[in-house]
Amino acid sequence: MTNDNAIEVVGIQKQFGTQVAVDDVSFTVGKGEVFGLLGPNGAGKTTTLRMITTLLRQDQGHILVNGFDTVTQAPRVRQQFALTGQNASIDQDLSAMENLVIFGRLHGLTRADARSRATELLGDFDLTNSASKSLDQFSGGMRRRLDLAVSLIGNPSILFLDEPTTGLDPRTRTQMWTAIRRLVQHGTTVY
Numbered sequence: 001m002t003n004d005n006a007i008e009v010v011g012i013q014k015q016f017g018t019q020v021a022v023d024d025v026s027f028t029v030g031k032g033e034v035f036g037l038l039g040p041n042g043a044g045k046t047t048t049l050r051m052i053t054t055l056l057r058q059d060q061g062h063i064l065v066n067g068f069d070t071v072t073q074a075p076r077v078r079q080q081f082a083l084t085g086q087n088a089s090i091d092q093d094l095s096a097m098e099n100l101v102i103f104g105r106l107h108g109l110t111r112a113d114a115r116s117r118a119t120e121l122l123g124d125f126d127l128t129n130s131a132s133k134s135l136d137q138f139s140g141g142m143r144r145r146l147d148l149a150v151s152l153i154g155n156p157s158i159l160f161l162d163e164p165t166t167g168l169d170p171r172t173r174t175q176m177w178t179a180i181r182r183l184v185q186h187g188t189t190v191y
């Protein structure tokens, strides 16, 4: 193990009944890298991500996240990353700004710090003009961008995205990738 790796996956295997979902997978992701896992439907991408994020335990092998073991040090591992893909967490009755401030407060920021970080993220994700709109007026792409902004309010060192641009139009896709590239310049590892 070296300190330059954000993620080390070593020989992991996962079986559901008789079906092998992940078969002896190993890879490493360096700090500050953008790493993509590609494969056809059912290849085991989401299952692999669930093991790395401690939501599922592998049958064999081990995984280190910023040097912490996903099985024996799961709570420490969970402090290292944010995960997006499910936008269940954002509240439809609140504005974009209010959602960001609430999540900032949940991450322990003061009210003033939460507001200033929220303002910064709204700018990064091209949502400044929609800051006070309630989410029921948001398009699907705007919601996804807000979801990504919310997941970043605690400045995670690693960000996991499961199919972040699926279902988005080409212009919104480009905006997402521009936002993701900007994160990398700020030192986040994206998987």
Ligand SMILES: Nc1ncnc2c1ncn2[C@@H]1O[C@H](COP(=O)(O)OP(=O)(O)OP(=O)(O)O)[C@@H](O)[C@H]1O
Binding pocket: 016, 019, 020, 021, 039, 040, 041, 042, 043, 044, 045, 046, 047, 048
């Ligand atoms: N909880 C589960 N119980 C049983 N089988 C599962 C479970 N989760 C995943 N599988 C099976 O494991 C295999 C890998 O699924 P997984 O969701 O990891 O694929 P994926 O690469 O993310 O696919 P997609 O591109 O469709 O999202 C599939 O055959 C799937 O049916």
Ligand SMILES: [Mg+2]
Binding pocket: 045, 046, 047
């Ligand atoms: Mg999947």
